[in-house]
Each structure stands twice: as C-alpha cells, then as structure tokens.
Amino acid sequence: MAEAKYISNDKLTAWLDELAGKMRVIAPTRQGDAVVFAPYASGQSVELAQEATAPPKSVVFPASEDLLRYDYRKNPENLGQVDVELLPTISPEPTLVFGSRPCGVRGFLIFDRVYDGATYKDPYYLARREATLFATIACGQAENACFCHSVGSAPGDATGSDLLLTPIADGFVVEAVSDKGAQCLESSLLEAAGGKADEAKAFREKALQEMGEPQDFGPAQQKLLELFDDMGFWEDVSAKCISCGACTYLCPTCYCFNITDENAGLTGRRVRSWDNCMSFQFTLEASGHNPRPTKAHRLKNRVGHKFSYYPNLHDGIIACCGCGRCIKSCPVSVDIREIVTKAMAHQPPAVEEAAK
Ligand code: SF4
Ligand code: SF4
Incomplete structure (x- = not known):
C-alpha cells in the first residue's frame, strides 16, 4: 500500500478542489445547528471538528429514489395494444465521501450483508456502492453517547474506508486503505508523512484507550x-x-x-x-x-x-x-x-x- 502522506490544514481546501475536479465530493457542512453531508463546492469550508448529525447513508442509499420509470404508448395501428417502455434509472456518479467518521462508514458493512448477500443483490445499491469512495477521519475524543468499541469498531477504525485521515498538529496524516484510495494521494499538495505516521497511530490508540473498557453485548x-x-x-x-x-x-x-x-x-x-x-x-x-x-x-x-x-x-x-x-x-x-x-x-x- 502507498506510504502515509501528510497534508497541512492550509492546503486541505486546495486538495479538496483537486479531488472535486475528478469526481463528485460530498463533505460535511454546517446547516444551523446540524452538520450534514452535502455536495462540496470549490473553496467551501467543511465541518470536520464535529461528527455529522446524520451519517452519509443517503449517498449510497438515498432517502427516496426511482427504481424504475415507465411510459405507456398505445400502438396507433392497434389501439388495443399498449407498449411499456422502461426508462433507465441507475446512473451512479463517481463520488468521494470526505470527512465521515468510522461509524458512518461501518454502517455500509451492515448494509452489504443484506443488499450484496448470497441470495439477493440490489443493483441500485451496488452501483452506488461501487462508485463511492470514503475518506474517513479518525475520532480523537469519543462523545458520551459513543460506544463503537463495544460493537467491534474503534475511533480509528479504517474498515470499509478507502482513506484514513488522522488529525495531528496543523494537519492530517493520510493513509490509503484501498487501491482506489491510494490514487487520491497522487497530488503534489501532500508530502511524505515520515515520523508523523507514528504520531497518528499514537493519536488513534489514545482515543481508543480513553473510551475505557468495551461492554460485551454478545449475550x-x-x-x-x-x-x-x-x-x-x-x-x-x-x-x-x-x-x-x-x-x-x-x-x-x-x-x-x-x-x-x-x-x-x-x-x-x-x-x-x-x-x-x-x-x-x-x-x-x-x-x-x-x-x-x-x-x-x-x-x-x-x-x-x-x-x-x-x-x-x-x-x-x-x-x-x-x-x-x-x-x-x-x-x-x-x-x-x-x-x-x-x-x-x-x-x-x-x-x-x-x-x-
Ligand atoms: S426511541 Fe426516541 S427517537 Fe426513536 S421513535 Fe422513540 S422517541 Fe423517537
Ligand atoms: S447507536 Fe446503533 S442503533 Fe443507534 S443510531 Fe447508531 S448504529 Fe443506529
């Protein structure tokens, strides 16, 4: 896998602009008291300090979507005959979800077992899933409602993500988790992380340690x-x-x-x-x-x-x-x-x- 990189806070917007030139970028933005995932516009500030109010679920599984559209056409030669034309509805757009927390991405692993199962494969879900990358930010401090470590995850869990960003002083260590994620690191705005990768690892370990003992929900x-x-x-x-x-x-x-x-x-x-x-x-x-x-x-x-x-x-x-x-x-x-x-x-x- 590609070596860890580092990006300073002052170059983050330029990197997002670069990425947005290649694909649709969805990032957390503030709307009143809420932080929601929305299409990123060049130069816009993104809200990375606070976990989003809603997860990025709707990017892959929209709150409402057309499964099919159809037109009825009467045959002018035979008015008793009606033709039905089905119009395509699946047209996923290459998308990067930037700034989700590990729990928001982990939700899709639960979806995958249902919509990409052995007996049923949902073409709508799968098309968007395939077209979507996740650049996830490790959490530094769990909120009092968080219990990810009790259900098999962690504040620095990279499972299901393509990139993992770990905040350290004045920037982020960026690590590729998948080959698609590694391609996002091909930018002159990023520099080799060097020793900062160890700092990032220590940050994630500290965040997990501070959550205390996990609860065993197995029983x-x-x-x-x-x-x-x-x-x-x-x-x-x-x-x-x-x-x-x-x-x-x-x-x-x-x-x-x-x-x-x-x-x-x-x-x-x-x-x-x-x-x-x-x-x-x-x-x-x-x-x-x-x-x-x-x-x-x-x-x-x-x-x-x-x-x-x-x-x-x-x-x-x-x-x-x-x-x-x-x-x-x-x-x-x-x-x-x-x-x-x-x-x-x-x-x-x-x-x-x-x-x-
Ligand atoms: S548990 Fe709470 S959030 Fe859920 S339906 Fe009941 S009142 Fe609403
Ligand atoms: S804590 Fe569990 S049940 Fe509650 S919103 Fe998160 S994933 Fe759903």
Missing part, C-alpha cells in the same frame, strides 16, 4: 430471544418513546424501505423511500391487522433486530455501529445501550411470583 443475542414474549419488560423500556422515528432515520445501519407507484397519465415511476419500523404503519396490513400494534412491540423489534436477529443471521455481527446518533437525537432520551444492558441483566420472575 444479548440469546437474551433478547428469551425476552421476546415478556411484554412487561418492553412496555417498561418503551414507556417514554413518542414514536417519532428520529432514531431510525439517523441510524447508519437502518436499511428498511417502502415502495410506492406513482402514475401521471401515461407515465409513472416506482419509488423506493426509507421506512421507519418505529411507526405504527410500518407493519399495518391491508386487513387492518397489525402484528406490532404498540410501541413496545416496535421497540422490541428495533432492538432485537440489531442485537439478536441480525447477528443470528450474520455470523454474530451486531447491526449497530455504536455511533450514538439514536441516543443523541431521541427527544425523550431513549438509550439503546441501557435497554440492551437491562435485557442482559433481566431475570425472569421466580415461579411463585409469576403465578401471582
């Missing part, structure tokens, strides 16, 4: 199954939830969607949009029956999916990257760590107690 896989029918437990932990859905929309690993068809005369489109399992409508059936009728059922599913059902299907991998966005953004402070911890510690009532 949750079985424990959440045992608690499946204990609705008293789920009613208790979901009591304050207001079913707003912020936790799902901001989650880097939530991949559920809904599909709707929209017609306008002889043209139409099939649209895929993010869906939200915390909403009553998510499982509402046409008959009116709802298998998850209460918020207790829905929170049970969300937590169970991430810490038990997904790991059961995917080699024990927890479908949560520990970013803490659901914790920070929940208006009533529902904390998924607390729920899983409580579930792991939960003891079923003694037989005589249960019989009362």
Whole structure:
C-alpha cells in the first residue's frame, strides 16, 4: 500500500478542489445547528471538528429514489395494444465521501450483508456502492453517547474506508486503505508523512484507550430471544418513546424501505423511500391487522433486530455501529445501550411470583 502522506490544514481546501475536479465530493457542512453531508463546492469550508448529525447513508442509499420509470404508448395501428417502455434509472456518479467518521462508514458493512448477500443483490445499491469512495477521519475524543468499541469498531477504525485521515498538529496524516484510495494521494499538495505516521497511530490508540473498557453485548443475542414474549419488560423500556422515528432515520445501519407507484397519465415511476419500523404503519396490513400494534412491540423489534436477529443471521455481527446518533437525537432520551444492558441483566420472575 502507498506510504502515509501528510497534508497541512492550509492546503486541505486546495486538495479538496483537486479531488472535486475528478469526481463528485460530498463533505460535511454546517446547516444551523446540524452538520450534514452535502455536495462540496470549490473553496467551501467543511465541518470536520464535529461528527455529522446524520451519517452519509443517503449517498449510497438515498432517502427516496426511482427504481424504475415507465411510459405507456398505445400502438396507433392497434389501439388495443399498449407498449411499456422502461426508462433507465441507475446512473451512479463517481463520488468521494470526505470527512465521515468510522461509524458512518461501518454502517455500509451492515448494509452489504443484506443488499450484496448470497441470495439477493440490489443493483441500485451496488452501483452506488461501487462508485463511492470514503475518506474517513479518525475520532480523537469519543462523545458520551459513543460506544463503537463495544460493537467491534474503534475511533480509528479504517474498515470499509478507502482513506484514513488522522488529525495531528496543523494537519492530517493520510493513509490509503484501498487501491482506489491510494490514487487520491497522487497530488503534489501532500508530502511524505515520515515520523508523523507514528504520531497518528499514537493519536488513534489514545482515543481508543480513553473510551475505557468495551461492554460485551454478545449475550444479548440469546437474551433478547428469551425476552421476546415478556411484554412487561418492553412496555417498561418503551414507556417514554413518542414514536417519532428520529432514531431510525439517523441510524447508519437502518436499511428498511417502502415502495410506492406513482402514475401521471401515461407515465409513472416506482419509488423506493426509507421506512421507519418505529411507526405504527410500518407493519399495518391491508386487513387492518397489525402484528406490532404498540410501541413496545416496535421497540422490541428495533432492538432485537440489531442485537439478536441480525447477528443470528450474520455470523454474530451486531447491526449497530455504536455511533450514538439514536441516543443523541431521541427527544425523550431513549438509550439503546441501557435497554440492551437491562435485557442482559433481566431475570425472569421466580415461579411463585409469576403465578401471582
Ligand atoms: S442503533 Fe443507534 S447507536 Fe446503533 S448504529 Fe443506529 S443510531 Fe447508531
Ligand atoms: S427517537 Fe426516541 S422517541 Fe423517537 S421513535 Fe426513536 S426511541 Fe422513540
């Protein structure tokens, strides 16, 4: 792999401009109180100090996208015959996501097992995934909602990234993680990192060390199954939830969607949009029956999916990257760590107690 490079803060904009000349660059920018990923415009300042409010999920999996568009054409020779023309919708643009944190990229590894699985491959997702590079910034100080080190990651985790940038005094050490990432280092604005690479390694180790001991969520896989029918437990932990859905929309690993068809005369489109399992409508059936009728059922599913059902299907991998966005953004402070911890510690009532 290419040798580590260094770029000083005063050359960062010029490097981004260079990269933006070769591909679309998406970078974190401030919008009011929020930091969001948006197309980079030449010379623009990027917000790298604060973790983005939303992860870069929508770059590869848009909040709403056309799966297909179609035109109906009546055959003028035979008015009883209608031809349907399908119009192409997959046209991914080479893209660099600059400035995500490791957890935001790790979310795509959870997606990959579903949309690039053995039995199903999603062409829309895969086309964008293939066209997208990630230049990730190592975190120096975990926020109090962060727990990436408890779900198999770390503040300096480069898994899934193409470049890893580690902030050191007055600039960044930039290391290629993939061959595509190495091509981004071909710039006269970058210089050999030399001894600064050791400084960067020490920075990442310190950040991990300061997070303290990781919590072992492994036992949750079985424990959440045992608690499946204990609705008293789920009613208790979901009591304050207001079913707003912020936790799902901001989650880097939530991949559920809904599909709707929209017609306008002889043209139409099939649209895929993010869906939200915390909403009553998510499982509402046409008959009116709802298998998850209460918020207790829905929170049970969300937590169970991430810490038990997904790991059961995917080699024990927890479908949560520990970013803490659901914790920070929940208006009533529902904390998924607390729920899983409580579930792991939960003891079923003694037989005589249960019989009362
Ligand atoms: S469940 Fe919460 S902490 Fe885990 S990845 Fe989703 S938003 Fe982040
Ligand atoms: S963000 Fe909080 S209140 Fe909103 S649905 Fe999620 S857990 Fe419930």
